[in-house]
Amino acid sequence: MATASLCVNGISSVSRRRRIASCFLRITKRSQSLAVSTERIEKAARLGENIGRIGKKKELTMKEAIEVKPNTYANPQELPEEEEGKKSLKDYFEDCKDLIKSDGGPPRWFCPLECTSTSPDYPLLLFLPGIDGTGLGLIMHHHKLGKIFEIWCLHIPVNDRTPFTELVKMVETTVRSESCRSPNRPIYILGESLGACLGLAVAARNPKIDLLLILANPATSFSKSQLQHLMPLLEIIPDQFPLNLPYMLSIMKGDPLKMLMDNVLKRGSLPQTIGGLSQDLFTMSSYLHVLTDILPKETLQWKLRMLKTASASTNSCLHAVKAQTLILCSGKDQLLPSQEEGKRLQNALPKCEIRVFDESGHLLFLEDGVDLVMTIKGASFYRRGKHLDCGSDFIPPTPSEFKKIYESHKWILTATSPVMLSTLENGKVVRGLAGIPSEGPVLFVGYHMLMAIEVVPFVAQLMSERDILLRALAHPAMFNKVKDSRFPDPSMFDVIRIMGAVPVSATNFYRLLSSKSHVLLYPGGLREALHRKGEEYKLFWPEESEFVRMAARFGAKIVPFGAVGEDDVAEVVLDYNDLVKIPWQRTQIEEMTELSMKLRPDATGEVANQQVYTPWMVPKFPGRFYFFFGKPIETEGMKLEPRDKEKSQELYLHVKSEVEKCLAFLQDKRKTDPFRNLLPRLLYQASLGSTASSSQIPTFEL
Structure with a gap:
């Protein structure tokens, strides 16, 4: 214990090179896939190499790290299902075997070798393990996390008996030291189970440090856990009886039915599925001795007592936690009531949101279907500085x-x-997106369909056909962390955030255009997307000019477009005018509107009246969507002075007129489309074979 305390307390009093070296794990020759020795780290520090990695690799710049190569997203069906370099559950067991062979000494940090080269722009991620203590719980995610984080993992040796309070001090020392060294770089603490308690305790003691917490199935709910029943049993069961193994095996992969379904989808046939599932179960059962080595009876008893202490200690200081927090809850956690606890913590912490994995078990990060990086992206939880920057912090989807x-x-x-129809520079209308400018900045300005149902096919088609990533300016309600059950679950909008959507604001608009992005803007906003009966394809734009001066400042090409087809998929039964006549509905609409951010507080007319509500609709037999992109309007060289309102208004009305022409063109032309209805399209597609795409189905003549 004295040795561990000396190791921890001495970190802040030595040089950067010595301090890092003392933090990282000494390993055996066999386990060089996990981390390098302290001697290697000292050498790396002296030579200016990347800390914690064998071999000198080229350091990626941020521009190289997020660059999207041509044709990356073409033919989505042929894209890889998994990221290259992803490890498996078997790798976890193999690396655990090597790691615990020479497992003496105090708790310490190590850096996984399989992570790519670090950059000084990357935030630091500290992984705090659960009850296993190995620090290898993220092994299936190292290949992706290492591309956007500098990762340090905490390893707690099997025979170590450092109490919870001392572990908190150790992590706190590292956090404070790294915060002093890079005050503008955020520090992420990713903790699972016991590690989540550690993270919360450290955050409570350091409210002024820029910390972001990612907590998986926090053990703060230990008082309600089934694990409590295991504690008295361990006192009376003989040492040779491996009581812990059935428990560990039952939680290792969550729901067995989910395992079966995942294998069906991956392997495609029942014989292969049965064989694959048998192999998975054999793999798990063959490593039972590793579980015994990780958690022998004495260690399990110690960890359970520590969990009880950690839970009580952490719950007593929740009021002091100010850090931005993302809680990941498993729906089928057999050890902790994680979903219930996630909701409790969300209400207790000021800046907290949750994501639920309905079919997952306790060891969330060791399940095949969980993608931690996608979850972080979807929650808009990744930033490199003090504040989120929609330009520099955005990472395109892989x-x-x-x-x-x-x-x-x-x-x-x-x-x-x-x-999809577009217009070439010579004015010719063609099928496809050949008329869309390849080089940004480009501003798409168009009509918002009912419930914004046109966005998904628009963004997907633009990426798969032209490899253009569209950055949508969306309503802030999709990003605000409002703790109100009447608002949609924030996870509903994770996909649009992964695809690059940002809250609409002048600042974000400026950043996107300055980065030469392709930007999507709907001037009609919520009023247009939640229009009322009889208002299909009617524009609700502000009376005063918007967006044109900003577009002209960066020489952006403005692409007006129209989209029709909403009236072919749903019919509004009760709109705003109907719902406000119902007392409880009117109250709910007023409260939700009050909680939502007002985008144009000084505006007048229809766009200033953007009530937040959900119209009652009846689905129809699906019709067809049509998109028409007009000829790009050049703004390069335009000098739209702030005081020159007349010229700005002229361009603004010209863009609006072009959008209305696109809508009128599509409404007229679709009447002659023999494949407007679903049944003829399905029959035609069936005649082409299973590999045929919807874009191959004919339409009206141009």
Whole structure:
């Protein structure tokens, strides 16, 4: 204990090189895939190499790290399902075996070797393990996390008996030291179970340090856990009886039915599935001795007592936690009531939101279907500085991420079979998106369909056909962390955030155009997306000119467009005018509108009257969506002075007129489309074969 205390307390009193070296784990020759020795780290520090990694690698710049190569997203069906370099549950067991062979000494940090080269722009991520203490709980995510974080993992040796309070001090020392060294770099603390308690305790003691907490199935609910029943049993069960193994095996992969379904989807046939599932179970059962080595009876008893202490201690200081927090809850956690606890913590912490994994077990990060990086992106939880920057902090979706999103929304493309028309520079209208400018900045300005149902096919088609990532300016209600059950679950909008959407504001608009992005803007906003009966394809734009001066400042090309088809998929039964006549509905609309951010407080007319409500709709037999992108309007060289309102208004009305022309063109032309209805489209697509796409279905003549 004295040795551990000396090691921790001495960190802040030595040089940067010595301090890092003392933090990292000494390893055996076999376990060089996990971390480098302290001697290697000292050498790396002297030579200016990347800390904690064998071999000199080229350090990626931030521009290289997020660069999207041409044709990256073409043919979504052929994109890889998994990221290259991803490890498996078997790798976890193998690395655990190597790590615990020479497991003496106090708790210390190590840096996974399989992570890519670090950059000084990356935030630091400290991983605090659960009851296993190995620090390898993120092994299936190292390949992706290492591309956007500098990762340090805490390893607590099997025979170590450092109490919870001393572990808190150790992590706190590292946090304070790193905060002093890089005051403008945020520090992420990612803790699972016991590690989540550690993270909360450290955050409570350091409210002024820029910390972001990611907590998976926090053990703050230990008093309600089944683990309590295990404690008295361990006192009376003989040492040779491996009581802990059934428990560990039952929680290792969560729901067995989920395992079966995942294997069915991956392997595609029942014989393969049975064989694959048998292999998975064999793998788990063959490593039972590793579980015994990780958690022998004495260690398990110690960890359970520590969990009880950690839970009580952490709950007593929750009021002092000010850090931004993301809680990840498993729906089928057999050890802790994680969903119930997540909701409790969300109400107790000021800046907290949750994400629920309905089919997952306690060891969330060791399950195949969980993508931690996508979860972080979707929650807008990644930043490199004091504040989130929608330009520099955005990381485009990887091919496998895009495939997951595309496949999950493929039914929309199948049901609506979008027709994309664009206009070339010579004015010729063509099918497809050839008329869309490749080089930004480009500003798409158009009509918002009912409930914004046109956004998904629009963004997906633009990426798959032209490899253009569209950054949408969306209503802040999709990003605000409002703790009100009447508002939609924030996770509903995770996909649009992963795809690059940001809250609409002048600052974000400026940042996107300055980064030469392709930007999507709907001047009609919420009023247009929640229009009323009889208002289909009617524009609700502000009377005063907007967006044109900013576009002209950066020489952006403005692409006016129209989208029709909402009236072919749903019919509004009760709109705002109907709902406000119902007392309880009127009260709810007023309260939700009051909680929402007002975008144009000084505006007049219809756009100033953006009530937040959900119209009651009746779905129809799906029709077809049509998009028409007009000829790009050049603003390069325009000098729109702030005081020159007349010239700005002229351009503004010209763009609006072009959008109205696009809508009128589509409404007229779709009447002659023989495949406007769903049944003819499905029959035609079936005649082409299973590999045919909706874009191959003919439409009206141009």
